[in-house]
Amino acid sequence: MIKSISSKSMNIKKTVALTVYLMLCNYLIAQVNIFSSNKEYQWKTETLEWSNTKKQIEADIIVNEENTYQTIDGWGGCFNERGWKALQYLTGEKQKEIMTKLFSDNGCAFSYCRMPIGASDYALDYYSLNDTHGDYKMNHFSIDRDRKYLFPYIKAAIQINPELKVWGSPWTPPAWMKENNSYNKGLIKMDPQILEAYALYFQKYVEAYRNEGVNIVAVHPQNEPLHLPAFPSCGWSGQNLKTFIKDYLGPRFKKHVPNCEIWLGTINGNKETDEFSEYIQPIFGDPEVAKYITGAGFQWDGDSAVERTNKEFPNKKIMQTETKCGWGTNDWKYAFETYNQMVWYLERNASYYLQWNMVLNETGMSSWGWKQNTMITVDTFNKTYQINPQYWAVRHFTQFVKPQAKRVSCKTKDGIQSLAFKNPNGNIVLILSNQSNKEQNVTIQVKKKCVNLKLLSGTIYSALIK
Structure with missing residues (x-):
């Protein structure tokens, strides 16, 4: 009899515990976590x-997770020499704080970053990975210069995110491969011996970094082939790029580094050239060269070709390779410019979006005198750092929208801007902003659940729906 009463008591306790558990589950499922940032608070x-x-x-906002668009493959920024030099003014503890803010899951969670192959305009000075004239066999190829600035910068990021992927693009080939024999301006020599050597140069770059534990997953053959400024640069016509990829780079990568992607990038634009007709159409339209190329990378005025690329070559991925860098204001106006650029590209099926400089010193100055924005500024005099508004605008996307997330349908009333994504774990992420000068009250609906949210003026929001 005592045993029977004890058993009955235990069953009651189990039933109560189960009921409480189910109530708690329902409560948790019925919540949405909101994160917001503006001038006053972050x-x-x-x-x-x-x-x-x-x-x-x-x-006002209806999310339909069954209607999907592109897969989001990664977010990131670019490793440049001047960024790492700025970090050296800080203690090791503060350096780690910054890298954690950029690369951890509790920060921007960057997972896919860019680096220059040789000097960019944010190098400390100009160089390539082989400055030995006529070294067609690449016997003097070396990444020793990179060991001082780029390699430790990347390795510090890998310590925070061991799964980090990196891709590279040159601003210029070695000067001896160019018609003007200079790092700046000029055109590639369309000499078969030069082109074969340059394809080997790319191969050695991938292999050298991989041997050091850096996962190089892709290359873009030229940064901004339509732009010939005073900093490291090189001009390529669409036909010349096509020849190089089709006859040299593509076959070499297929044989020696088949698991490293080739992208058509980074495509920029100018007033005189239709970049779609110059690069995208002749290269993607030729199956013999297109078979080597994963997608197209666009930056700056190259965005004018994005929609036509999507329409005519939907099987090729889209990457935004360098957000517009501004003029060193590092203010909320620029943060919203970056936010709107991200929305524009994502609405046009970009699978990747990359920032430019992640860290700079207080001058923000390039090697040729252009003061630019950055996510984080290091004060080299006071040995401190500042998180800039751009950082918060970017983090509203990158912390919550995970690699392999799908952008999903988000029907929005006029005057409200929003994007929605579904993560691999099933969570929904809603990104929205109020850029008007007054508050807006909106109702958000996902399936048969709804919630009311007040959108403050000049504020960016992330809604994490579990």
């Missing part, structure tokens, strides 16, 4: 409760 958090609705309501 990364404010709040929790709202969803309410169930049995019928369709006139919501």
Whole structure:
């Protein structure tokens, strides 16, 4: 009899515990976590409760997770020498704080970053990975210069995110491969011996970095082939790039580094050239060269070719390779410019979006006198650092929208800007902003759940829906 009463008591306790557990589960499922940032505060958090609705309501934002678009493959920035030099003014502890803010899951969670092959305009001075004239066999190829600035910068990021992927692009080939024998301006020599040597140069770059534990996953043959400024640069016509990829780089990579992608990038634009007709159409339109290329990378005025590329070559991926860098203001106006660039590219099926400089010193100055924006500024005099508004605008996307997430349908009323994504774990992420000068109240609906949210003026929001 005592045993029977004890058993009955235990069953009651189990039933109560199960009921409480189920109630707790329902409570958790019925919540949405909101993160918001503006001039006055950054990364404010709040929790709202969803309410169930049995019928369709006139919501301002309706997310349909069944209607999917592109896969998001990665977010990142670019490793440059001047960034690492700025970090050296800080203690090791502060350096780690910055890298954690950029690469950890509790920060921007960058997972796919760019680096220059040789000097960029944010190198400390100009160089290539083989400055030995006429070394067609690449016997003097070396990444020793990179060991001082780029390699430790990348390795510090890998310590935070061991899964980090990196891709590279040259601003210029070695000067001896160019018609003007200079790092700046000029054209590649379309000499078969030069082109074969240059393809080997790319191969050795991939192999050398991989041997050092850096996962180089892709190359873009030229940074901005339509731009010939005073800093390291090189001009390529679409036909010349096609020849190089089709006859030299593509076959060599297929044989020696078949698991490293080739992208057609980074495509920029100018007033005189239709970049779609110059690069995209002749290269992607030729199956014998297109078979080597994963997608197209665009930056700056190259964005004018994005929509036509999507339409005519939907099987090729889109990458935004360098967000517009501004003029060193590092203010909220620029943060919203970056935010809007990200929205524009993502709405046009970009699978990747990359920032430019992640870290610079207080001058923000390039090697040729252009003061540019950065996510984080190091004060080299006071040995401190500042998180800039751009950082918060970017983090609203990158912390929550994970690699392999799908962009999903997000029907939005006029005057409200929003994007929605579905992560591999099933969570929904809604990114939205209010860029008007007054508050807006919106109703958000996902399936048969809805929530009301007040959007403050000049504020960016992330809603994490579990």
